[in-house]
Amino acid sequence: MPSLPARRDPFARAGGGWVATVTVAGVVLAAGKGTRFRSDLAKVLHPAAGRTILRWVLEALRPLELDRVVVVVGHQGEAVAAEAEAAGLPGLRTVRQDEQNGTGHALRAAVDSGALQGAETVLVLPGDVPLLTAAPLRALLDAHDGHGTLLTTELDDPTGYGRVLRDAGGVRAIVEERDATEEQRGVREVGVSIYAFAHKALAEALHRLSTDNAQGEEYLTDVVEIMAPAGVGAILIEPGEVAGVNDRVQLADAGGVLRRRILERLMRDGVTVVDPATTYVAPEVTVGPDAVLLPGTHLEGATSVGAGATVGPGARLVDTTVEDGASVTYSVLLGARVGPGAKVGPFAYLRPGARLERGAKVGTFVEVKGSVIGEDSKVPHLSYIGDTTIGRGANVGAATVTVNYDGFEKHQTVIGDGARIGSDTMLVAPVSVGADAYTGAGSVITKDVPEGSLAVERGEQRVIEGYAERKRKRMAGDDAAV
Structure with a gap:
């Protein structure tokens, strides 16, 4: 030898x-x-x-x-x-x-x-x-x-x-x-x-x-x-x-041990994990002290959760930053950023490039992509916000859609500080709504709205008296002919 x-x-x-x-x-x-x-x-x-x-x-x-x-x-x-x-x-x-x-x-x-x-x-x-x-x-x-x-x-x-x-x-x-x-x-x-x-x-x-x-x-x-x-x-x-x-049986067992190690480290560092059995945190994820991870939380990739933030229940975050004091409930966030004290969910979908500033809110069944929701602005319900910049203190009514794609290219929408977007507004980009401006509910906005003004675009309502009775008689006649 x-x-x-x-x-x-x-x-x-x-x-x-x-x-x-x-x-x-x-x-x-x-x-x-x-x-x-x-x-x-x-x-x-x-x-x-x-x-x-x-x-x-x-x-x-x-x-x-x-x-x-x-x-x-x-x-x-x-x-x-x-x-x-x-x-x-x-x-x-x-x-x-x-x-x-x-x-x-x-x-x-x-x-x-x-x-x-x-x-x-x-x-x-x-x-x-x-x-x-x-x-x-x-x-x-x-x-x-x-x-x-x-x-x-x-x-x-x-x-x-x-x-x-x-x-x-x-x-x-x-x-x-x-x-x-x-x-x-x-x-x-x-x-x-x-x-x-x-x-x-x-x-x-x-x-x-x-x-x-x-x-x-x-x-x-x-x-x-x-x-x-x-x-x-x-x-x-x-x-x-x-x-x-x-x-794969041993793989699942090993995954469980590794997951528990990660969660125990977080808990010893001051993070509350309410139910470790249903909480999944990837090894590169960082979580600040006094943050709370509720059941059904999945944190993946390079996700970061700030001090005092709350995530879950039922949330999946991938490569996302949640800053101090923010909350995310029953939502999916991919490549997003949630500012201090901002609120997401329930049932929101934030796609890459979505950014909520301090105190902003994105609520139920709202999808946001490549957009900035300004400080203290709200998109509470049933809306799609894509390629949009929203200023401070604005409110976007339910069922609003920023129509950002013309079949060939994506276009930008700008909503100014303090603007009020009425429910069921279609904002056909490229378009801007000035500061403190309003849009009427049900409007299709295709032109810029000046600061402090109201834009309304609706067809005139018609009322046809006796329509229901005539409809019933016509349907009854059709049935008899058969």
Whole structure:
């Protein structure tokens, strides 16, 4: 075996955090298809609690500030590589495993590619452990002193996992279940596919792997047996820290754990979550103190909720900002901004570019797109506001529509400060209504309305006496003819 580098602590405190003191490279094995998912989508690209499985794994590596991270891709390699690169980890590279021939073969692809050149220690982990955090990885690297160290756990039901075999000198092998004897299958300690290896020793061991096993593949677990004579260490951790995801049932379970972690963090930071069982918050979402999330709330993407705001019940917000003291009830908001103290809902739909200023209100069955609702202005009921700028203190009556599309282009509508738009007004853009101007209910406004004036456009009402009786007689005659 090659000689080992001198023992050094791999992490040291600096500026309140941890920094690597030896050259450590991470390798994430993400080449598999995940056949038990029964999906056309690669397993590591399935979402859990607002991130893909792979992204959760990469985020667990971020606090370690590794010198390099290599993601081994195979099935749907371009898509997996794109997702890995989107994480933005410094020094991240992808390596393709052209032939999926086992986990050992996948790791050998990374080593043989030269992407790990210069690394003293190689941290290896699978791409399908979304519950993983930095803590056990840091503990593993801190304990690593030799050719190899692995994380293990004990399971009441270890079915499907490789069993860890020990002797007086420590770990001597990991045997995959298909290759295990009945006695070995009774072992409850299992490997979790997370290792720290000395780079040089790993490179040598990988080239000694064979496919002489039940699956005809190069097992990464066999590296442990190859290195065992030189000493292989192990750290036993709790099962929940490293649970893998092999099917959609386990994916749902993992998503539930991740969601609970997010909500507990928010609650400890001063956010009220009335019913965690029905509240979904993505990991990038920020929520201010004393905000209240009511049942059925979904906060996704880069959403931000300010201090003292209330969201829900039954609200979905995506890439939306809700400022301090605002409220959103039974509504869908996509790429919108709700100003301080503004109110949305119930049953409103705010599309990208919708912006409510301080104290504004958008009410029941109102849709807003690409528009500004000015400070203290109101659109209370049954309206469509598109490509519109509304000033301060205006009121838009029920069933108002800004007619912004002529079949070829979108046009702008401007409603001035203090204007009053009568119910069932059609504002045919491009058009403006001046400050403090009025439109009569039922009007179709096609020309600009000057400041302080009233615009009314209606057909003259006709009253036809006796119409109902004549109608009944005519209908009765038609029925008799049949």
